[in-house]
Amino acid sequence: MQHALSLTRFLPYRCNTLARKISVSLSRIYTERFGISVAEWRVLVTLAEYSELLAKQVGELTSMDKVQVSRAVAGLLDRELLLRRPCERDSRAALLRLSPAGAGLYQRIEPEVLAWEQSLLAPLEPAERQTLFALIDKLELQLACMSDQPAANQGST
Amino acid sequence: MQHALSLTRFLPYRCNTLARKISVSLSRIYTERFGISVAEWRVLVTLAEYSELLAKQVGELTSMDKVQVSRAVAGLLDRELLLRRPCERDSRAALLRLSPAGAGLYQRIEPEVLAWEQSLLAPLEPAERQTLFALIDKLELQLACMSDQPAANQGST
DNA sequence: GGGTACTGGTTGCTTTTGTAACCAACTGTC
DNA sequence: GACAGTTGGTTACAAAAGCAACCAGTACCC
Numbered sequence: 001m002q003h004a005l006s007l008t009r010f011l012p013y014r015c016n017t018l019a020r021k022i023s024v025s026l027s028r029i030y031t032e033r034f035g036i037s038v039a040e041w042r043v044l045v046t047l048a049e050y051s052e053l054l055a056k057q058v059g060e061l062t063s064m065d066k067v068q069v070s071r072a073v074a075g076l077l078d079r080e081l082l083l084r085r086p087c088e089r090d091s092r093a094a095l096l097r098l099s100p101a102g103a104g105l106y107q108r109i110e111p112e113v114l115a116w117e118q119s120l121l122a123p124l125e126p127a128e129r130q131t132l133f134a135l136i137d138k139l140e141l142q143l144a145c146m147s148d149q150p151a152a153n154q155g156s157t
Numbered sequence: 158m159q160h161a162l163s164l165t166r167f168l169p170y171r172c173n174t175l176a177r178k179i180s181v182s183l184s185r186i187y188t189e190r191f192g193i194s195v196a197e198w199r200v201l202v203t204l205a206e207y208s209e210l211l212a213k214q215v216g217e218l219t220s221m222d223k224v225q226v227s228r229a230v231a232g233l234l235d236r237e238l239l240l241r242r243p244c245e246r247d248s249r250a251a252l253l254r255l256s257p258a259g260a261g262l263y264q265r266i267e268p269e270v271l272a273w274e275q276s277l278l279a280p281l282e283p284a285e286r287q288t289l290f291a292l293i294d295k296l297e298l299q300l301a302c303m304s305d306q307p308a309a310n311q312g313s314t
Numbered sequence: 315g316g317g318t319a320c321t322g323g324t325t326g327c328t329t330t331t332g333t334a335a336c337c338a339a340c341t342g343t344c
Numbered sequence: 345g346a347c348a349g350t351t352g353g354t355t356a357c358a359a360a361a362g363c364a365a366c367c368a369g370t371a372c373c374c
Contacts, residue, residue: 004267004271005202005205005206005267005270005271006202006206007199007202007203007206007219009290010202010274011179011274011277011278011289011290012176012179012180012274013199013219014290014293015172015175015176015179015293016176016179016180016195017220017297018172018176018293018296018297018300019172019175019176019177020176021297021300022168022169022172022173022296022300023169023173025300025303025304026169037360042164042170045162045163045164045167046164048162049162049163049164054322055322055323056321056322056323061164062164062170063174065361065362066322067323067324067325067361067362067363068361068362069323070322070323070324070325071324071360073323074324087322090321090322090369090370091368091369091370092321092322092323092368092369092370093321093322093323093369094322094323110161110162113162114161114162117167117168117169119299119303120168120296120299120300120303121168122299123295123296123298123299124292124295124296128292131288131292132168132292133166133168133171135281135285135288135292136171136172136175138280138281139175139179139277139280140174140175140178141280142276142277142279142280143182143277146182146276146277147182194330211352212352212353213351213352213353222332223352223353223354224331224332224353224354224355225331225332226353227352227353227354228354230353231354244352247339247340247351247352248338248339248340249337249338249339249340249351249352249353250339250351250352250353251352251353
């Protein structure tokens with residue numbers, strides 16, 4: 001059989017395995033040592049950056065759906081790493097922020113994560129890092145276009 | 158709080174969401190229309206390329222663990238897309254290959270997947286595609302090194 | 315102001331994924 | 345040729361992800 005397709009050069013496969021390996025490696029820092037899940041980690045990072053947000057906004061900023069956000073927030077509230085106060089404009093929603101304990105935990109984890117990231121990116125020149133993110137941006141953009149017009153990829157109409 | 162970390166520039170996050178979006182987009186081809194899971198798809202591709210393999214070899218070539226392979230193979234055997242014959246050298250193991258039906262199915266899916274991939278890579282120059290794969294290679298290599306020596310990333314001893 | 319449609323968020327359930335235990339067969343050693 | 349240790353593969357169980365229904369509150373509209 002004539003096989004044009006090999007996994008080693010197939011972007012979905014390569015991207016998938018890379019993402020999984022990265023995730024496994026990184027999660028050793030915050031999962032094993034601090035008991036934080038990936039979803040919870042994303043919520044922490046986002047609230048550290050934006051200080052106070054609705055759950056919905058957290059979801060938009062982290063590309064998580066509302067169920068994931070809801071469960072991550074619940075877990076963090078259980079451990080009192082987050083504070084929740086009602087939103088005046090909409091009594092269904094609540095504003096989330098890091099509690100002092102949450103901020104403290106985050107400040108312990110962040111430098112380790114940054115060090116880990118530096119270590120991962122060490123073999124790449126600064127220009128290569130730029131390129132990498134630019135390529136990811138392009139691919140995500142293209143994916144968004146493709147999902148708008150699913151079958152506009154062949155030559156014929 | 159001084160936040161050095163933002164998800165939009167955090168490689169694990171970007172890589173993860175990109176991989177997920179790619180996977181969702183691609184799986185529309187083989188999952189929705191042919192009822193093939195990602196794991197099953199990988200097995201098909203690998204057997205199309207290597208014609209006859211042990212489950213263990215499939216696992217090595219696809220970066221899947223043996224449980225995943227076992228389940229994918231079981232699913233494909235149920236639908237008679239695979240043939241299994243005993244291995245003379247080791248009666249625990251079995252040699253796997255595509256059945257005629259499996260090869261036929263693969264040949265129907267492959268061109269669509271290739272077209273989809275072309276569409277995804279369309280915005281990238283050939284040189285950029287090269288670069289992308291080279292960067293992925295570098296990162297995977299670095300991850301392998303890092304897992305060997307977990308904490309050799311800071312300047313001091 | 316009472317209906318309808320929508321939205322923020324949670325809960326319950328099903329499907330998928332990962333982990334660990336397991337079985338049968340192979341290898342090596344004595 | 346018995347035994348300990350290993351390996352190919354499957355099965356059983358637990359954690360996690362995805363999906364749909366749901367509740368309470370909001371917005372619109374007449």
